[in-house]
Amino acid sequence: MRVFRLIPLLLCLLMPAAFADGLYQIELIVFRQAGEALSSSQLAPDDWAVGATPISSNERTTALNDEAAKLNPGNGYEVLLHKAWAQNLSAVPSAAAVSTGNEQFGHYPVEGSVSLSEQERLVDLEANIWINRFDADGLLSGSERVRQRTRLRLGELTYLDNGSLGLLVKVTQP
Template identity: 70%
Template sequence: MRAFRHFTLLLCLLAPSAFADALYQIEVIVFRQAGQPVVASQPAPDDWALGAQPISASERPVALTEVADKLNPGSGYQVLLHKGWTQSLGAVPSKAALSIGNEQFGHYPVEGAIGLTLLERLVDIDANIWVNQFDADGLLTGSEHMKQRTRLKNGELTYLDHGSLGMLVKIQPL
């Protein structure tokens, strides 16, 4: 009985660290196949970030520059966004807000939120990205929308396909 109590105490002391959040390096490349953008009739919503935290404070240099360089117009692609950042991941989903370009009335040329949830050695990703078109006055006229959910392995470069848009994602522990 006494050994059981010591074992229970040991489990209580170790269990919180097993479920604690861990710091990860995340890198995302959003690109388009060559050709005309496929503009949807529905522009991005004004609340496109949906409570996600901006990555500006945790942005890091990107490591996948060689991969991004291969996605050039000569190869039939155009890189729209390439960002790297650190983020604490755990069992509770956390969201990061990404954007690039000049803000026009609360929208960016490329904007979106990426939700991440850590599941042992795997990470669930919920990507919600808009590639926006603006008129001469800076008003949002239409958007391409990429919405993907999948499970990633730590340290693996993963390709997400969505019509004329694609995304490469790499997530690894620090």
């Protein structure tokens, strides 16, 4: 009989850990401010997506369309990537591989990884995005890099500045 009394207590103790991991929707806009593209001192590495899971099977409909529409050439901006996906987050960081455009020899015009972890209603983010240029033969000839690390609040749109490049990120629970 004592065992039956302990079962509810054990369930109460274990349930918060079981529900700590959760499904979140992540939306990312990468954009360029008007002006000349700046090259990084190094090209995007061939293993740019190592350890990251492609978002292709988890893509969702974008919700920040009004914000993306404001980032137009008339306002001095150009949207380079706009993606939304679902991802399970926990205290252990997990990385998603994002890309857009036509692949050329293992590289995309925009490619990179976004690593996220959930920390008590906050989300730690590390973005490592490459904006690539290709020569006439389709070979990588130049890259710009955005590398940012920050802590986000759930449901808030966050702007990350990286010189001529910027990111808008929003993480929500569906």
